[in-house]
Amino acid sequence: xxxxxxxxxxxxxxxxxxxxxxxxxxxxxxxxxxxxxxxxxxxxxxxxxxxxxxxxxxxxxxxxxxxxxxxxxxxxxxxxxxxxxxxxxxxxxxxxxxxxxxxxxxxxxxxxxxxxxxxxxxxxxxxxxxxxxxxxxxxxxxxxxxxxxxxxxxxxxxxxxxxxxxxxxxxxxxxxxxxxxxxxxxxxxxxxxxxxxxxxxxxxxxxxxxxxxxxxxxxxxxxxxxxxxxxxxxxxxxxxxxxxxxxxxxxxxxxxxxxxxxxxxxxxxxxxxxxxxxxxxxxxxxxxxxxxxxxxxxxxxxxxxxxxxxxxxxxxxxxxxxxxxxxxxxxxxxxxxxxxxxxxxxxxxxxxxxxxxxxxxxxxxxxxxxxxxxxxxxxxxxxxxxxxxxxxxxxxxxxxxxxxxxxxxxxxxxxxxxxxxxxxxxxxxxxxxxxxxxxxxxxxxxxxxxxxxxxxxxxxxxxxxxxxxxxxxxxxxxxxxxxxxxxxxxxxxxxxxxxxxxxxxxxxxxxxxxxxxxxxxxxxxxxxxxxxxxxxxxxxxxxxxxxxxxxxxxxxxxxxxxxxxxxxxxxxxxxxxxxxxxxxxxxxxxxxxxxxxxxxxxxxxxxxxxxxxxxxxxxxxxxxxxxxxxxxxxxxxxxxxxxxxxx
Numbered sequence: 122x123x124x125x126x127x128x129x130x131x132x133x134x135x136x137x138x139x140x141x142x143x144x145x146x147x148x149x150x151x152x153x154x155x156x157x158x159x160x161x162x163x164x165x166x167x168x169x170x171x172x173x174x175x176x177x178x179x180x181x182x183x184x185x186x187x188x189x190x191x192x193x194x195x196x197x198x199x200x201x202x203x204x205x206x207x208x209x210x211x212x213x214x215x216x217x218x219x220x221x222x223x224x225x226x227x228x229x230x231x232x233x234x235x236x237x238x239x240x241x242x243x244x245x246x247x248x249x250x251x252x253x254x255x256x257x258x259x260x261x262x263x264x265x266x267x268x269x270x271x272x273x274x275x276x277x278x279x280x281x282x283x284x285x286x287x288x289x290x291x292x293x294x295x296x297x298x299x300x301x302x303x304x305x306x307x308x309x310x311x312x313x314x315x316x317x318x319x320x321x322x323x324x325x326x327x328x329x330x331x332x333x334x335x336x337x338x339x340x341x342x343x344x345x346x347x348x349x350x351x352x353x354x355x356x357x358x359x360x361x362x363x364x365x366x367x368x369x370x371x372x373x374x375x376x377x378x379x380x381x382x383x384x385x386x387x388x389x390x391x392x393x394x395x396x397x398x399x400x401x402x403x404x405x406x407x408x409x410x411x412x413x414x415x416x417x418x419x420x421x422x423x424x425x426x427x428x429x430x431x432x433x434x435x436x437x438x439x440x441x442x443x444x445x446x447x448x449x450x451x452x453x454x455x456x457x458x459x460x461x462x463x464x465x466x467x468x469x470x471x472x473x474x475x476x477x478x479x480x481x482x483x484x485x486x487x488x489x490x491x492x493x494x495x496x497x498x499x500x501x502x503x504x505x506x507x508x509x510x511x512x513x514x515x516x517x518x519x520x521x522x523x524x525x526x527x528x529x530x531x532x533x534x535x536x537x538x539x540x541x542x543x544x545x546x547x548x549x550x551x552x553x554x555x556x557x558x559x560x561x562x563x564x565x566x567x568x569x570x571x572x573x574x575x576x577x578x579x580x581x582x583x584x585x586x587x588x589x590x591x592x593x594x595x596x597x598x599x600x601x602x603x604x605x606x607x608x609x610x611x612x613x614x615x616x617x618x619x620x621x622x623x624x625x626x627x628x629x630x631x632x633x634x635x636x637x638x639x640x641x642x643x644x645x646x647x648x649x650x651x652x653x654x655x656x657x658x659x660x661x662x663x664x665x666x667x668x669x670x671x672x673x674x675x676x677x678x679x680x681x682x683x684x685x686x687x688x689x690x691x692x693x694x695x696x697x698x699x700x701x702x703x704x705x706x707x708x709x710x711x712x713x714x715x716x717x718x719x720x721x722x723x724x725x726x727x728x729x730x731x732x733x734x735x736x737x738x739x740x741x742x743x744x745x746x747x748x749x750x751x752x753x754x755x756x757x758x759x760x761x762x763x764x765x766x767x768x
Contacts, residue, residue, distance in 0.1 A: 132157040136381045146388045150758065151765055153385070155728045158755055159183055159314060161330045161382065166312060166323045173320040175301045175309075176260045176294040180316035181241055181723075182751065184255035187310040187322045188212035188232040189275055190303060192264060192290040197227040200275055200283070209279040214309050216292065218264055220245030221509040222502065225446035228252055233311045235260050235318060240668035242653045242686050242723060244506065250723070251400065251443065253751035255313030259668075261295045273306035294318070330382050333373050334412055336366055337425070341408045341489075350488040351576060357425040375419050383416060386754065389761035390414065390433045395735040396745040397757040398437025398496075400721060402444045402482075407489045409750035410434050413757075414492065431578075434492035437747025438584070438649065438721045441561075442502035444482040453478065455507060456521065457557060458535065458550075463527045472556075476564045483568035487579045494617060494717070496649065496747070497565055498584040499597075500557075501547045504535040543657070547587030547622075552596050562604040570608075573615050582647055582717060583619045589627030591634050594619070598640040605642070612642045620647030620717065623701060624654035632701055633708050636716065646714045648705065649747070650698055652722020656685050659694045686723060689730040695737065702741035709742075719745045726752030728759045735763035 135152055138144040144152070159165075166172075166185045191197040191213045204211040214233040217224070224245055228234065234249040235257040241247075249256040267289040276282045290305040303309065303320065310323035327335075343360035344353035357363055363370060373379055399410040414434035418426045445451055457475050461468040487495065514532060518525040538544040551558035565581070572579040585597055598619065605613065621628060621635055628635060638645045657664045662671060664686055675681045681690065689695050698720070705716055720738075724730040726748035734743060739760075748756050 132160050133378070136378060139381055139385075140377055146384060147392070147765055150385055150389060150392075151762055153758055153762070155755060155759070158758060161328050162754060163314065163331060164325045164327045165314070166310065166319075167326050168323075172310075172323060173301075174296065174317055175303060175320050176235070176257075176262055176296060176318035178235060178257040178260035178316045178318075179239070179241065180313045181246055181256040181258060182250040182254065183314035184233075184751075185310070185312045185314065185323070185325055186212070186214070186232040186255050187308060187325060188214040190292070190305050190307055190309050191215050191227075191231075192217065192266075192292065192305045193287075194224055194227050196285070196287065196305075197231070199285075201227070201230050203283055204277055207277060207279065207281060209277045209281070211275065211277050214311060216260075216262075216264075217245060220248070221511075222442075222445065222451060222506050223448070223509070224248065225443065226448070228254065229446060233257075233309075233313065235262075235311060237262050237264075238665075238668075239673075240665040240686075241684060242664045243668075247723075248443070251440075251749050253749060255311065257311060257313060257316050257318065260318065263293045263295075264290070265293065266290045273304075275306060329373055329376065329378055333370065333379055333417075334409070336362055336370060337412055337417065337427075338405060338408050340425075341412070342405060345404065345489065350490075353489070354427040354429070357427070358423070363425070370425070371419050371423055374417055374425065380418075386413065386757070387416065387430070387433075389757050390430070392764055393735070393757065393761040394764040395731070395739040395743060395760040396435075397731075397753055397760060398435040398492075398494075398719070398745045398747045399753060400438040400440070400725075400747045400749050401436060402439050402441070402486055404485050404489060406750050407436065407486055407491065410436075410492070410753060411489060413750070413753055429490070431490070431492055435745070436486070436491040436495040437719055437745055439483075439486060439495065439497045441479070441483070441498060441500055444479075444486075445502075450478050451507075452517065452520070455517070457560065458504065458507060459523075459528065459531050460554070461556075463523065463531045464521070465523070467521075472560055476560055476567065479561070479564035480567040480571070483565060484571055487568060487572040488575075488577060490577055491579055494580050494582055495569075496582045496584050496620065496647075496717075496719070498586055498622070499547055499551065500561060501586040503538075503544055503546050505538060505544075508532045508536050543625075543654070548585050548593040548597060549587050551600075552593050555596075555600060558597060558600045559604060562601050563608065566604060566608050566613075569615060570613075578615075580615050580617050582617045584622060584647070584649055585619065586622045586651070587625060588621040588635060589625045591631060591638060594621060594635055594638050594645065598638065598643065602640045602642060616643065617717070618644050618646035620649055621645065622649050622651045622654075624651030624658060626658050629655075629658070629697060629701060632704055636705060636708055636714075637712055644714060647717040647719075648701075649718070650701070650720040650722075652689075652720060652724040653686055654722075655697070656690065656694050656722075656724075659697050660685060660690065688727050689724045689733055691733060691737075695733065698734075698738055698743070699741060702738060702743060706742050716742065717745075718743050719747055721747045726756055728755060731756045731759040732763040735760045739764075 139149045239259040294301045310319040339362045340360045344356045416428045725746035
């Protein structure tokens with residue numbers, strides 16, 4: 122174990138000391154702070170002292186961005202579609218007090234997101250942070266929409282613009298006793314790092330390391346389109362993005378700064394006691410993850426050489442509901458949940474379409490490689506997020522020639538829940554609808570088989586969510602093994618086993634009973650702690666409501682240091698995790714199974730939480746945390762540092 126006194130230094134000084142031999146690589150790793158990483162990996166504003174601060178809140182995902190304010194989802198989608206038609210891009214900052222499944226498509230393409238809702242784990246903030254979008258919650262603002270129309274200009278990256286006549290929508294920010302009005306379409310600059318929003322466009326500076334990874338990610342995606350996923354790494358220099366940035370990329374990849382940073386990443390991967398996997402659901406997300414686990418260099422012919430360290434990365438959590446962002450695909454999902462009694466004679470046709478779309482979406486994530494493992498979670502979207510308050514039953518019924526009354530009645534049954542996230546989702550759906558369970562298994566098996574048949578090693582681990590009773594798991598295993606026999610016929614060596622999420626009180630109390638289950642060919646051999654829902658279960662707090670009604674007062678009174686949905690509550694939640702791990706370790710001694718144990722959610726990307734987990738949970742069998750690609754390096758350095766330092 123190493124000991125150090127962490128004296129704050131500029132990250133360039135740390136790298137210089139490493140280069141000159143004044144510090145060892147372990148000493149440098151120990152002295153790196155989260156602030157250093159932000160300086161290396163995140164864009165930041167160049168402040169002049171003349172900025173007009175209009176709003177403040179709680180920053181979730183760091184990063185400084187500018188864009189035009191959009192307050193309406195349909196408008197945002199229209200602008201993105203127009204940008205694609207013009208073969209350019211547009212920078213948008215989206216804000217809404219609420220959100221649902223239909224926001225996915227817009228959120229994936231915006232620059233920043235903010236809301237007046239205080240809950241860090243409410244729907245849109247979670248989706249935005251998972252997409253790597255700088256986000257701020259708890260902004261002191263109100264939303265206004267008027268009937269009067271105005272014409273607004275929206276500017277594209279190529280210098281062109283579009284004029285749109287639309288209702289007047291605006292945000293009123295309240296700050297330091299002042300009220301500031303910002304109209305939709307005006308430029309804002311927001312700092313996810315500091316939780317601040319400024320009026321107008323601020324100059325953004327992008328660090329060298331961040332820009333290298335961003336450009337290489339784009340090159341890799343273009344190369345996939347050119348030559349396919351297996352050969353993409355060999356054709357980086359042939360892509361348009363590389364050619365447009367050729368000399369800068371060659372110089373930057375060869376720079377001492379980038380090469381030393383890679384050495385630090387590789388050392389962190391080698392010494393950490395707690396691995397860091399990706400929470401991802403797109404090709405781009407897995408490319409980013411792959412690049413972080415690669416040694417990148419320039420050869421004598423000025424070609425980019427990418428040597429992937431296959432055993433140093435993995436897909437730790439794929440949440441399949443995050444992949445459904447196309448409006449037509451979302452409607453297809455709705456048809457499946459409505460069921461054959463409502464949909465009628467065309468239900469089988471829609472089932473086949475669902476499997477085809479689902480399997481292709483999964484394959485898009487698998488196709489660049491998933492590393493050591495791919496943990497795929499059973500669908501976990503609450504019905505209220507699929508059939509939202511704005512869901513137009515009449516339009517939907519007419520579109521698919523369905524009985525409107527039957528659709529309305531079924532929707533009312535599905536959405537008649539007051540507790541959104543502890544309601545009917547995950548295995549609670551599949552035990553009641555075996556046909557949905559079959560469709561999910563079929564789509565997953567089809568995608569994994571396709572990837573493996575194409576030479577893309579894809580070992581999968583099934584993850585069941587909302588498990589409370591052992592019987593729920595037994596019912597899934599029966600369906601899963603039956604679908605394997607029907608589709609493949611034999612036991613698959615690319616299926617590692619089945620995991621359950623530990624996120625309910627039942628799963629915690631019956632952990633031995635659940636994890637000792639097995640089918641004819643497959644075992645329960647894994648678990649993943651759901652950072653948000655397990656915290657909610659342990660503390661008996663609604664993760665949305667408590668952000669307003671409980672947490673602020675408890676932090677002020679000193680009962681909690683921070684929000685338990687931001688940083689792990691070690692007093693109760695941490696203790697429950699440690700207790701669970703000890704029980705799993707005892708079970709392992711009895712049944713001799715190799716359990717893969719992870720933790721997901723927002724706390725998996727929190728520096729302080731990861732360090733605590735490395736010291737207290739990893740020695741008891743916690744194998745990994747899973748976090749979005751944008752937080753992987755933060756969690757990795759936090760875990761490696763905790764592995765090296767003795768406190």
